[in-house]
Amino acid sequence: MVIAALAGIVLAPVGVVALPEACPGWTASAQRIVTPANVFDYMNGAGELYLAYGFEDLQVREYTQSPGRRITCEVYRMPGASDAFGLFSQDRTGEEVKIGQGGIYAGGLLIAWQGRHFIRILADSDTEEVKQCVLSLATQIVPQCGPDGALPAALMWLPAKGLDAKSVHFFHTHACLNSLYFLASENILRLSRTTEAVLGSFRTPAGKSIVLVVGYPDAKETSAAWKTFRASYAKDASDYAGLAALKLENGRWLAGNQASKHIVLVLESPARAEAAGLFASVRRQLALVTRDTGDKQK
Amino acid sequence: MKQHCITRRDFLREAAAGAAGAAGAALLGSGAFAAEGSAARSVVAVARSADALTADLKVNTQAARQILLEAVAKACGKGSAKEAFAALFKPSDIVGIVTSKHMNPTHPEIAGIVKQQLIATGVPETRIRFPQSSIDAASECTALIALPALKAHWLTGIGTVLKLYILYSGKPSNYHDENSAKLGEIWNLDFIKGKTRLVIVDALRPLCDKGPQPDPRYLWNYGGIIASTDPVAAEYVGLRIIQARRDEMKGEPWPLSPPPLCIAAADRTYGLGTSDPAKIRVVKLGADKGALI
Numbered sequence: 001m002v003i004a005a006l007a008g009i010v011l012a013p014v015g016v017v018a019l020p021e022a023c024p025g026w027t028a029s030a031q032r033i034v035t036p037a038n039v040f041d042y043m044n045g046a047g048e049l050y051l052a053y054g055f056e057d058l059q060v061r062e063y064t065q066s067p068g069r070r071i072t073c074e075v076y077r078m079p080g081a082s083d084a085f086g087l088f089s090q091d092r093t094g095e096e097v098k099i100g101q102g103g104i105y106a107g108g109l110l111i112a113w114q115g116r117h118f119i120r121i122l123a124d125s126d127t128e129e130v131k132q133c134v135l136s137l138a139t140q141i142v143p144q145c146g147p148d149g150a151l152p153a154a155l156m157w158l159p160a161k162g163l164d165a166k167s168v169h170f171f172h173t174h175a176c177l178n179s180l181y182f183l184a185s186e187n188i189l190r191l192s193r194t195t196e197a198v199l200g201s202f203r204t205p206a207g208k209s210i211v212l213v214v215g216y217p218d219a220k221e222t223s224a225a226w227k228t229f230r231a232s233y234a235k236d237a238s239d240y241a242g243l244a245a246l247k248l249e250n251g252r253w254l255a256g257n258q259a260s261k262h263i264v265l266v267l268e269s270p271a272r273a274e275a276a277g278l279f280a281s282v283r284r285q286l287a288l289v290t291r292d293t294g295d296k297q298k
Numbered sequence: 299m300k301q302h303c304i305t306r307r308d309f310l311r312e313a314a315a316g317a318a319g320a321a322g323a324a325l326l327g328s329g330a331f332a333a334e335g336s337a338a339r340s341v342v343a344v345a346r347s348a349d350a351l352t353a354d355l356k357v358n359t360q361a362a363r364q365i366l367l368e369a370v371a372k373a374c375g376k377g378s379a380k381e382a383f384a385a386l387f388k389p390s391d392i393v394g395i396v397t398s399k400h401m402n403p404t405h406p407e408i409a410g411i412v413k414q415q416l417i418a419t420g421v422p423e424t425r426i427r428f429p430q431s432s433i434d435a436a437s438e439c440t441a442l443i444a445l446p447a448l449k450a451h452w453l454t455g456i457g458t459v460l461k462l463y464i465l466y467s468g469k470p471s472n473y474h475d476e477n478s479a480k481l482g483e484i485w486n487l488d489f490i491k492g493k494t495r496l497v498i499v500d501a502l503r504p505l506c507d508k509g510p511q512p513d514p515r516y517l518w519n520y521g522g523i524i525a526s527t528d529p530v531a532a533e534y535v536g537l538r539i540i541q542a543r544r545d546e547m548k549g550e551p552w553p554l555s556p557p558p559l560c561i562a563a564a565d566r567t568y569g570l571g572t573s574d575p576a577k578i579r580v581v582k583l584g585a586d587k588g589a590l591i
Contacts, residue, residue: 107514
């Protein structure tokens with residue numbers, strides 16, 4: 001402890017990430033903790049995103065430099081690595097940086113994930129000096145975040161061929177889906193913290209298709225979700241065996257069906273054959289990795 | 299009030315039909331505005347200055363004051379901001395200036411300019427309030443100025459004018475996600491209904507995605523002030539600017555997600571103003587380049 005104190009490291013309780021004492025030239029505030037109970041005091045209007053991934057606590061520290069420059073460092077402790085990745089997957093626009101298991105830097109913002117932790121560091125300016133400080137903070141934090149965590153198994157539901165890997169999002173809830181791809185104002189797929197979902201784009205010479213796969217806790221819940229989806233979104237579909245080919249109002253195609261514990265939807269595809277082919281490809285992949293082959297087509 | 303389920307296919311239908319009608323335009327963020335000289339129901343002024351923000355993103359108070367006063371004057375159809383404020387507020391009023399407090403807040407300099415203008419109008423400083431989230435303080439006011447910052451919101455599409463009063467509901471989470479269409483009902487709560495006489499939107503540096511958390515990938519210098527006496531029309535014009543910025547960034551249509559269902563509902567269900575562009579006249583002041591509208 002004496003050595004740690006001499007090195008300027010704040011010793012936090014076991015399991016809690018101690019945010020760096022400072023960056024050269026910057027003054028650090030005291031580290032504070034935000035929990036689900038007080039998250040709206042800290043970020044009114046934004047806390048729901050982190051609650052949707054089940055965050056357990058958030059460590060925050062601010063670094064200031066005159067005149068009025070600020071870096072806010074946040075480390076979210078999630079229930080597991082899947083949810084840390086899920087937050088990271090919300091938007092991967094920016095420069096890839098080697099921080100933890102994945103990092104993105106853009107305009108003074110760094111996002112990264114390591115193990116069960118999601119790191120978000122935001123500077124209110126973007127100079128080379130600021131960037132180096134932000135990267136330095138993240139580099140000091142990562143070793144405290146434990147070993148590498150596993151990617152969500154749900155990522156394997158999407159076949160690799162044609163998939164734009166950076167477009168893939170992992171999430172649970174209706175609000176997250178609607179912020180990424182608006183489907184309906186109501187929760188017609190019955191998404192919740194107990195469901196897992198992946199959304200991704202596939203690119204082929206014919207154009208872009210968007211695919212959503214949702215995993216449910218059991219077959220009963222899957223069937224209920226499929227029923228509400230059909231009734232709300234595809235009540236005009238005549239193909240009772242599934243949505244193998246439904247033309248949407250914008251000329252694009254919807255294909256989909258349920259398996260025992262999953263719903264597969266090719267939400268928008270440029271052609272009927274493309275939608276059907278992609279749907280079949282996802283179903284094969286799903287059967288391969290989950291052994292869920294049971295069609296429920298009524 | 300229970301809103302019926304709106305699906306993506308409803309939007310696609312509207313688009314296929316050419317976005318005819320107020321509902322389609324409000325949902326899609328498209329449609330032509332009322333022509334200059336026409337008898338529009340609402341006027342929204344958009345004033346911009348390249349000097350409103352300095353290179354290090356601080357507010358240039360002099361430039362910001364100028365566009366704010368110009369926007370308010372035009373929005374109220376008056377020759378000057380002094381006349382406009384005098385028409386809207388009396389020295390006997392208790393005026394509440396309601397700003398966006400958290401997450402991409404209203405620039406305090408903008409709130410300061412508005413406060414100074416009220417004082418210049420004759421409203422004593424002791425009768426000017428900042429009733430941010432206090433129901434008691436808002437109740438005490440006889441007039442309100444809605445002064446939010448322009449930003450997208452991940453739960454409600456847009457998180458600017460109509461969402462500004464959400465803390466007055468006492469239950470903000472009741473107005474998120476599928477319930478966001480109901481935001482307008484807060485404006486009709488007894489203690490604030492009819493009090494909002496002026497809307498001024500701080501569009502100096504808006505956020506077009508991932509709001510309300512600040513995200514530099516989607517913040518940009520617009521250098522603008524939007525003003526209107528119609529909160530719905532002001533919100534709608536803000537939406538159009540955000541949507542245009544998104545399309546410009548991606549080089550293709552990038553619809554706001556989720557769509558801001560609250561705007562059409564504020565018009566048709568809660569009667570707070572108009573979301574029909576054909577009934578809104580936009581007065582642009584300042585540089586046209588980058589105006590996005």
